[in-house]
Amino acid sequence: MKLLGYELKKLFGIKYLWVMLLLTTVLCTGLYYYLYIGDINFSEPYYDRESNAMTEDFFRRCENEPETIAQVRESYEAYVIEADRVSEEIRSTMTKDELVGFRVTDEMLAEHGVIYENKLGYVRKDGTVVPDKNFFEAYSLRGLTAESLIKHVDDIIYLTGGAMERFEAVGAEELPIYEYESHYNEVYSSLRSKLADKMRPAEPRGMENMFWYREFPLFAYAFLLLASGVIFLNERSVGLLPVIRTTRGGRARTAAAKLGALLTVAVLTVLCLTAAQLIVTYIKFGITFGDAPVQYMCRNCPYLLTINGYFICVTLLRILAAAVFSCVVALIASVTVSHIVTYISGALILGVNIVIGYSGNGTGLSALNLIDLGNDALLSKYDESLLFGHFVGTLALGMALLSLSLVLSGALLVAVGGRRSHIYAPSRIRKLIPAIRSKFASAAEKLARRRHSYPSSLFVWEVSRLMTPAAVFAAILLLALSVYSSVSRYTESTPPSLIKYEEYLNENWTGELTDERYAQFLKRYDELALLTKDNAHEELMSRYTRGEITFEEYIELLDSIESASDEIELLESILPQVEHLRALKAETGVTGWIFPDTHIMRLLNRDINFFLLIAVLIIFSRMYSPDYSKKSFEGDFAAILRTAKNGRRKNFVVRFSAAALTSLILAALFEAADLCLGIANTGNLADVLSAPVSSIELYGSLGSMTVGGFLALTAVLRTISYVPLALLCCSASFAVKKVPPTLFIVTMITLLPYVLVYMGFPKMMYVDFTAVLAGSKLLTRSAQFDVLGGSFTFTAALLVGFVLIAAAGTLYTLRKTGKD
Amino acid sequence: MKKAIRIIAAALICAVLAPGLSGCAEKIDFGDEVYKNKKYAGESIFFNISSRILLSGYMSKPDNIYPACIDPFCDHSTESCAARTESPITATLTVLPEGRKLPLVYLCCQRWPTKVVDGEEVLLSAHEREMSIVKQFDAETGQAKTFEPVELMNIRSALLYRGILYLSADGFLGEGYRGRVGALDVLTGKCTYLSEENGARLIGAYDGRIYVMTGRGVVESCEPDFSDLCAVYDCQTGGYVNSYVDEGMLYFARSKTDVPAGNSTKTVFEVCAVDLKNKDAEAVTVASGVYVFMPYEGDLYYTLFEYNEHGTVSVSGYGEETVVSYDNGTLYRYDAEKGTSETCFSDIGASFSDIYDIDDGMILFSGARYRDFDEGKSTYLRIAICSIETGEWRELFADDEEEYL
Structure with missing residues (x-):
């Protein structure tokens, strides 16, 4: 417990971790607001706290003063009958064409003397009157809902029973599908027998919005990915380790304590994000009727739960999934002891889980992924998964899988941590080299020799420090993914209609x-x-x-x-x-x-290469962190260099030059691969290279620049723009000294505006530096934003802005290097 | 130990992720059987109403109608329903390969003319609008697979042979709508098209060859991959006529005549038979004045035109209707071996306006009830089933039932 306390204390002491959690919470809640609250029409009942409170008040009045309400209702119903009659009259005078999209308005009815004055007297704070009909409709719905929900369950039982009967008739009882139907029948029959007593007139509000937010786990996992890195990879800087290392029990207990700390962070993360979501929901909608059956919100839910109970179950599921994800990532981190491998593996795990969610045509098995396991997808309806020829409830399977994964990964984590030579050894990756060398002798041998021989050239040393085997592996992997993505993009099948269009154009008019x-x-x-x-x-x-x-x-x-x-x-x-x-x-x-632009546009209008961006981020964010995470006796330069001012200066110049050159070569490689694939798959490119690019409407403002010129310009931009990005990573790495916050800062600077633009905030284009990295987007946005009257002013401003940020970072590093 | 830890870690990750990835495509062995014009399969009957397929429970209890989709959460109103298509179904084919308990159903429809681009509904190009969609519904799993759109407009009939779904359609833009035949590989989804300058319509398959009728009335046959196309018999009709190839017998309507039927006219045919197994065989007239006909196991089942008025009936919402029949409720069978016709049953109180399928001693048809009709109800029979042996029949699905399903 003492160790756990120590680990937790240490965690709470890492301020940037909590800043990152705060930012993640803000982003997660912001997206929730944007997706599920921002667009809602608040003039209708049920959609905000004020109208919800009025509806509640109306229901109370219905019970306390039934006669008054009945009178109002009578006059309202008389109005409805009269309004229907007049509407019919108006419609009968119109032609069929005129009737398309026609609606009788209150003003039209008023012209015919049919007027209803709202008698219930509900007025919003802004002075607008809430129509009586809203309340009457709400009241009607209130009674109908309970009845219709029971009927819905009855329908499911009837349909599954009918299907079973049909299968029995053709002797297909042994088919898995029969078992599928009978399971459904059994589950909902059981629910039906219990549900009937629980149903009562109710209209729960607010909470359902929370469950629609299926992007929630992504934010939790993104933060936990960074946090796992912090907990399991930054340990070498802790001075207590040499002491703990001396006893085997100490090591194992430390690993267990770390696991405990990690799980605490997972719980805190989910609770923090959920609490923020709950607060926003409460402020906007209010949250009511938590003790009504959850079927009011999820009518297909097969479990007898109240809405509150459902909320608790979903939160527990989220916590369990987050804990599993953290443990798996931590396990990878502790085995590989590499930021690069950990983050890439974590991102890959998330990617694969997203793909699984979209695969399998929505069958139960496809719900067995960390995204669906981390929200209410498993609870909202009964799902089954076919396993060894038998159907098993997906929720039970998911829970079993999560628990098993948690226990296994936790045990492995402690086992790995408990071993003498592990976790705290200088670099596990380096130990892998002999094994690789036996297979790929020459290349690995050279690399290993270089790693251990400390070359005379500081420049070569810095480059080799950046491009560790893990970094090279990551770069190759990302390059392969980039090539795959390019191939998919450029060879995407063209619809027959477009092929015909292209052929016709080429034959006749190009x-x-x-x-x-x-x-x-x-x-x-x-x-x-x-x-x-x-x-x-x-x-x-x-x-x-x-x-x-x-x-x-x-x-x-x-x-x-x-x-x-x-x-x-x-x-x-x-x-x-x-x-x-x-x-x-x-x-x-x-x-x-x-000329036909279908294929050419795929080449001209390229977005940012995310794989290259990731490569640059993970390679260059590590520039300064080893200096502070390794002790001098562990054989790094920092301690030696720190002793001499000139040494530090010289080292700064060499490091930044190495970063610039490496990033330039890396970007050139990625860009060359993409460009070559694009050119090879764009059939008519050679014919139109000399055509003005402004022939395409999107590039209308680019004057007489040719298609070839445009391609060359964007290719250059897409290559050299990664140099300032790499320098920015180095500066951030110098400023914060650790990889996770460096990654977080640079990601925020580059990708946050990109996401915000995508979410519908066009003004963020002014600071969306990914446009510079994408090349063509920078030029097209110039046409969109006529800054200071010049067509290229936007381009110049953004480009200069981006370079200035990188330059400011570099200067900051230079100044601080001298003083450090 | 280190390796073991890594392997366990990798296995753990795979265990978390792998289950969702299962469920690979299964290769179905269709054998050498020719599946055509089918709505029956085993004990089940599948038929289409607008853009849905419905399942008549099973042969022994045919008047229980259900949506074919077995997902209890599905309201069968959108395309996400496995047994529904994006626009009205133009043709269906039900097949039950060896070893399966429940069939596969192929559904064909035109493409929906619009699509949503960036949240806005836009009209497809004329070319795209003419394309058709083919969907495979598996009754055993309740799941469906939609193939890439095929360049066929209004698929009228389908036939499955050795895993290839042959589709006969009205044609395509730029080809003068002369009839077009496509072959869709149901495993790979790849579709190829028969090249015939006069246009072609699919009429059957027999002895490893596919039979089509050209726009000039010539019956041609080819290999399943459309190679070796050659003329088999010239029907001398100058254009398409109703025709079928079944168990080596070619049946076609040699001539057609419009005959008065109350206030309108109806078309009747002289139907001929040619034994394709005999190279020198000549066309033999089966019957004249034929109203509807359909081959089954080499024989031909048909009705003869006879217009009768049976009084009037008051139909709710429609007023008075005259009850008419275009045959006398009698079904004939032409025995191809003997070369003679015989009566299967006579005057059953219902007439046939279309025969959808014949199998297992039963006929699935649409038509009209001209005896024992109820006041207030339409005499139109949307889907009915009749025993060849006894002539007993019953209505499976009436017009006004659609809203309940």
């Missing part, structure tokens, strides 16, 4: 749209329009029936009308492009080209 070609285009369009006029078919048919043409001629002419219809449709799809090119010529004097 090229410069001169005045002559424009005239030809219009002429062809008119010819086709004449052939395909509205009554062309009828005219042809009458010519045939009059005997003016033979059957063969009729078929031939019919064919020509059909192919003309086909062609005119294609021409019409080109028309907007032609109009854009004419406008371009009139406004800028640039003669644009017509």
Whole structure:
């Protein structure tokens, strides 16, 4: 317990960890607000605290003053009957066309003398009157809901029973599907017998919004991924370790204490995020009727739970899933002792779980992933999973799997921690090298020799320090993923209609749209329009029936009308492009080209390469952390360099040069791979390289720059822009000295604006530096934001801003290096 | 030990993740049987109403109708329902390969003409609008698989042979809608198309070859991969006619005549038979004045046109209706071996306007009830079933039942 206390105390002492938790909470709650609260129409009942309170008050009045309410209701119903009659009258005077989308408004009814004055007297704080009908409708719904929920359960029992009967009739009782239906029948029959007594008129509100938020676990896992790294990878900087290491019991107990601390963090994280969500929900909606059966919210839920009970169960599930994820990540961290491998593995585990969630056509098995296990997906309806030919309830299976994983990973974690040579050894990765060397002798041998021989060139030393075997492995893995992503993007199948469009365009119209070609285009369009006029078919048919043409001629002419219809449709799809090119010529004097842009756009309009971004983040965020996580006696430079001012200065220059060069080479590799794949899979690129890129409407503001020039410019931008990013990582690493906060800071600077733009905050484009990393996006946004009147001012401003941030970081590091 | 720990850690992660990844595609052995025009399979009957398939419980209790989808949470109103398509079904085919208890049902429909792009509903291109969707519903698992859209417009009939689903459609834009036949591999989802300049419609399969009728009335046959296309018999009709190839017998409507039927006209046929097993066989007239016909196990089942008025009935919401029949409720069978026709049953009180399927001594049909009709109810029979042996029949599904399912 003392050790656990010590570990917890140590954790609570890491301020940046809690800052990261706070930021994660803010982001998680912000997204919840944006997705499930921001768009709600608060003028309707049930949707905010104020209207909910009024509805509650109305229900109380219904019980306390039934006669008054009955009178109001009577007059309201009389109004409804009269309004229906008048509405019917108004509609009867209208044509079918006029009736499309037509709605009789209160104003129209008032013109006909049908007016209802709200008598219940509910007024919002802003002075708006809440219509009486809202309350009457709510009251009607209140009674109906309980009845309809029971009926829904009855329907499930009836349907499954019917299916079982059918299977029995054809002798298919041995099929798994029969077992599936009978399980459902059994579960809901059992629920039905208990539920009937619990149902009563109720209208729970607020809480359901919380359960719709299925993105919740992602935030918890993202934070826990960083936290696990902090707990299990930053240990080498702790001075107490040499003492603990001396006894085997000490090691095991320390590992157990760490596990306890980790689980505490997992619990705290889930509780913190849940509490924030609960507060926002309460402020906006109020939370009522927690003791009503949960079926009011999740009508398919097969368990007899109150809403409060359901909330507790979901929270426990979230905690359990978070604990499992933390343990698995911590296990990876303790085995590999590498930030890079840990974070990549953690991200991969999340990615695979997301993929599993989308696979299997929504079957029970696909729910067995950490995302669904971390929200209410398993509780909201009865799911079964086919296991060895038998169906098992997915919830039971999920719980068993989670518990087993938790016990196993926890035990392994303690076992790994308890071993003498583990966790606290200088670098486990280095120990792996002999094994790899036996298979890949020469390359690994060179690398190992370099690692141990301390080369005379400080530059080479710094590069090799950055590109450790784990970093090289991570870079290769990410490059492979990037190539896979590029292949998928560029070879994505084209719909037949677009292939036809491209073929037609290439055969007939691709090229410069001169005045002559424009005239030809219009002429062809008119010819086709004449052939395909509205009554062309009828005219042809009458010519045939009059005997003016033979059957063969009729078929031939019919064919020509059909192919003309086909062609005119294609021409019409080109028309907007032609109009854009004419406008371009009139406004800028640039003669644009017509060409099919389907494939070319995949190459021109590329988004940021996330794999490269991840590679840069994880490699360069480690620049300074080893200096502070290793002791001098463990053989690192920091202690020696710290003693001499000139040494530190020299080391700074070398480190930043190494980072710049390495990032440039890395970016060039990723970009070259993507570009080559893009060019190889873009069929008509060579034909249009000299065409002005402004021929495509999206790039209309880029004047006479050619497609080739645009490609080259974006490729250069996409390569060199990673240098300032790498320098930024190095500066942040120097400032905070640890990998997780460095990663967090740089991710916030780069990806937060990107996410916010995606979420619908266009103003964040001004600080979305991923546009610089994406290249083409930077240029297109210039057209969107006419900053200070210049078409490239936005480009310049963002580019300069990005470089300045990196430069400021570098200068800060330079200054502090001298003083450190 | 270190290795062991790593292996255990990897296994642990796999154990957490792997279960969700199971459920690989199963290869079904369809054998050499030709599955065509089927709505029966084993004990079950599947038929389509608009964009859903419904299951008539089973042969021994055929008037229990259920949605074919077995998910108790599904309201069968959206495309996510396994037994529903995105637009009205144009053709279905039910197959029950050896070793299965419950069938696979293939559903064909046109593509829905719009799609949602960035939250907005936009019209598909003319080319895309003409494409069809084929969906495979597995009654054993209650799950469905949708294939990539095929370049066929209005699929009218389907036939499955050796794992290839042959689809016969009205044609495609730019081809003059002359009829088009496609072959969809149900395992890979790849679709190929028969190249026939006069257009083609699928009429059957026999002895390892696929049979089509061209737009000029010529019956042609080809290998299952559409190679070796050659003319088999010229029906000399100058265009498409109703025709079938069944167990080596070709049945086709040689001529058609419009005959008066009350205030309108109906088309009747002279139906001929050709024994394709005999290279020199000539067409033999089966019957004239045929109203509907359908082959089964090499023989031909048909009705003869006879217009009768049976009085009037008052139908709720529609007013008075004259009860008419276009045959006299009699079914005939042409025995291909003997070359003679015989009566299966006569005057059963219901007439046939379409025969959907014949199997296991039962006929699935639509038509009209002209005897023992109830006041207030329509005499139209949407889906009915009749025994060939006894002529006993019953209505399975009436027009006004749809809203309850």
